[in-house]
Amino acid sequence: MYTGKNMMNKLITLPNKELRKNSKRVGYADKKISKLISDMEETTLDWEDNREHEVGVALAAVQINVHKKVVIIRRDFDNKNNRSFDVYINPEISSYEGEIVKDFEGCLSVKDVYGKVPRYSRVKIKAKDINNKDVKLTAEGFLARVFQHEIDHTNGVLFVDKIKDDPDAFFTLKDSGKIEGLNDVERDKIFSILW
Numbered sequence: 001m002y003t004g005k006n007m008m009n010k011l012i013t014l015p016n017k018e019l020r021k022n023s024k025r026v027g028y029a030d031k032k033i034s035k036l037i038s039d040m041e042e043t044t045l046d047w048e049d050n051r052e053h054e055v056g057v058a059l060a061a062v063q064i065n066v067h068k069k070v071v072i073i074r075r076d077f078d079n080k081n082n083r084s085f086d087v088y089i090n091p092e093i094s095s096y097e098g099e100i101v102k103d104f105e106g107c108l109s110v111k112d113v114y115g116k117v118p119r120y121s122r123v124k125i126k127a128k129d130i131n132n133k134d135v136k137l138t139a140e141g142f143l144a145r146v147f148q149h150e151i152d153h154t155n156g157v158l159f160v161d162k163i164k165d166d167p168d169a170f171f172t173l174k175d176s177g178k179i180e181g182l183n184d185v186e187r188d189k190i191f192s193i194l195w
């Protein structure tokens with residue numbers, strides 16, 4: 001359920017085609033970008049407050065229908081009470097490292113669908129911060145996965161697109177909070193929404 005508390009920038013979900021458009025690089029982060037970031041934070045937390053079993057760990061601007069390369073990532077994945085985010089402007093992966101690991105991913109823009117998505121276990125990231133300063137970091141494990149997922153969003157790619165040819169990689173979130181595999185009927189129904 002979405003309360004519509006934040007009417008300015010509403011979360012968009014598949015099958016909305018805007019999600020598959022490329023976002024543009026930000027030239028200079030100004031007040032407009034600060035406003036965009038607070039809208040993104042509000043949208044993510046609002047979504048989380050209306051979902052019983054999920055945590056809003058990150059969001060890309062395209063998910064509120066703003067096609068700019070801006071990503072926010074939750075500062076503490078393990079503590080839901082920490083509602084602060086780190087901001088990455090024009091994020092890109094400068095190096096893929098480690099090994100490829102398959103693990104569960106969900107997305108605010110893909111309702112109730114989870115997938116086992118192959119991702120690199122370590123990536124080097126280049127971005128700008130909100131003060132237009134260069135940021136460089138190495139992300140590992142779940143954070144590396146989150147960066148790959150969000151940077152894909154800025155290029156119009158969703159996690160379901162990465163596993164399109166692997167029907168067994170798709171799962172759904174039940175009302176009970178359990179993630180379960182799909183039967184053929186559920187899979188056909190979900191696939192008709194995704195593509």
Ligand SMILES: [Zn+2]
Nearest residue numbers: 106107108109
């Ligand atoms: Zn997502």
